[in-house]
Amino acid sequence: MAGFGGVLRVREFRALWLAEALSVCGDQIARVALALVVFDRTSSAALTALTYALTFVPAVLGGVLLSGLADRYPRRAVIVTTDLLRGLLAAAMAVPGLPLWLLWTLIGVLTLAAAPFKAAQLALLPDVLPGALFQAGMGLRQITTQAVQVAGFGLGGVLVTATGPAVALLGNAVTFLASAAVVVVFVRPRPAARATRASGPPAKAGPVLVAVYAFAAMIGFLVVPEGLAAPYASAAGVGSAGVGILMAADPVGSVLGGWWAARTASRPRAAPRSVAVPAALAGLPLLAGPLLPGPWWAAGFWAVSGGLSTVYLIRLQAAVVDLIPDDRRGTVMGRLSTCLYSSQGVAIVGAGLLAEQVGPEVAIAVSGSLATVTALTAAAVWRSTTRQEALAPAA
Structure with a gap:
């Protein structure tokens, strides 16, 4: 360990x-x-x-x-x-x-x-x-x-x-x-890296990369609570201090998630399950929002979501190292980081527009459900590709 x-x-x-x-x-x-x-x-x-x-x-x-x-x-x-x-x-x-x-x-x-x-x-x-x-x-x-x-x-x-x-x-x-x-x-x-490229045919990681980028992009759905903390606090009747606590929930969870990912680090061959499980679970605390008794419960659930999202992102980057040849690693890692970055802005803007119509609590719940659906879909694509590669030599 x-x-x-x-x-x-x-x-x-x-x-x-x-x-x-x-x-x-x-x-x-x-x-x-x-x-x-x-x-x-x-x-x-x-x-x-x-x-x-x-x-x-x-x-x-x-x-x-x-x-x-x-x-x-x-x-x-x-x-x-x-x-x-x-x-x-x-x-x-x-x-x-x-x-x-x-x-x-x-x-x-x-x-x-x-x-x-x-x-x-x-x-x-x-x-x-x-x-x-x-x-x-x-x-x-x-x-x-x-x-x-x-x-x-x-x-x-x-x-x-x-x-x-x-x-x-x-x-x-x-x-x-x-x-x-x-x-x-x-x-x-x-x-x-390209100067030391190994001889032989390049690795085929195209279909898996679709799943990798989908996992990266879904982080946008998971940061929506931070972007909607102020209107959520207003709807819940808490003041500016409450806004600060709600906005801090995801970063606090992220710190704990980073600690947990380090404590449980291992490097077998990249498996979709190790990424997909925390990714799919990360959306569920947001989906539960309308059922919670108050904003302080929401802050705790958002922190759990932030922790799980950090765990899956760290494992995702480790999976990329396993899947992508060194001579393409910089390109893929850089674009993965860009995907993470840009998806947050797009998702928060979209959730803000939705919140104007249905309220911040429902908008956050919708974001959580979309995150879970995206995680399950990406995992299915990844798993299917891995299975096809395993069967290929026998074909």
């Missing part, structure tokens, strides 16, 4: 873990600073929202178009290059009086560059953490990311108040440069 102690003894993992934490913290600080810069100069809520959206939306395009760089070039070099580029772009944003169109361009390019960084990092982790250590490392990474995101927003607010937005943006640039330095010093270079 692997645990956090085992992965923290791996020097290269510690470097990649620290590099990502620095980058995520810097991103959160920058989001606070950029929102304040634009609102201070324009007094426009719409333009401020546009600026915030530009720190997310281009990552979808980057994930589709640029993830393949993590297979074509050495992954350590991709991580370092993208960090240096993002550091320079973040520093340029700190220039006083920068025209807004240029500021938005810099934000968009910086966000695009995050895609190959993420793809290279996710593809490199299985080499650094072989076997069961990979799932344990992903669990620790999930917990750290949740904590750093919250801390980054808090630190960003304090830093901007104390020093001004320009210094905060320079601080973001420093986190990227520090991340690159850590990787250069502590992660050893490896050749590009």
Whole structure:
């Protein structure tokens, strides 16, 4: 059984873990600073929202178009290059009086560059953490990311108040440069994955990938409670403190799920059941919402859903490592991350529109049912494909 102690003894993992934490913290600080810069100069809520959206939306395009760089070039070099580029772009944003169109361009390019960084990092982790250590490392990474995101927003607010937005943006640039330095010093270079491609016919993972991406996309249904926490709290008659508790339920569950996934990590041949069971169960606590006696029960059920969703996502990424050849791992991992990312925004918008018609409680229950149906369908596709491959030699 692997645990956090085992992965923290791996020097290269510690470097990649620290590099990502620095980058995520810097991103959160920058989001606070950029929102304040634009609102201070324009007094426009719409333009401020546009600026915030530009720190997310281009990552979808980057994930589709640029993830393949993590297979074509050495992954350590991709991580370092993208960090240096993002550091320079973040520093340029700190220039006083920068025209807004240029500021938005810099934000968009910086966000695009995050895609190959993420793809290279996710593809490199299985080499650094072989076997069961990979799932344990992903669990620790999930917990750290949740904590750093919250801390980054808090630190960003304090830093901007104390020093001004320009210094905060320079601080973001420093986190990227520090991340690159850590990787250069502590992660050893490896050749590009495609340069070491094994001879022979490529593995056929196409039908399985349909199921993999379906499992990734269904996370959007499972984060709907976080997006509808405010209207749910209002309908339940609880105040702003209640909204905070409800919004924190999924992240708290995610932390516990990351811990559990690390404690139970194993790496047999990827099986759909190990992913499908927690994935299907994750939707049921949301489906039970209308039957619960009050919002505090709902918070507990949402936390259970968040924990189960984290367990299945970590196992899903371990399954991808087993199923996908190394020379395609970066592309698939990067696009998987993009699928996770974009599905959340789409599902929350759709659930918000539905909540306007039927109420947030019912909208959340519908999301839970769709998540369970998606999980069962994806599992059936995966299982059917696995069975056909097992029978193929006898045909």
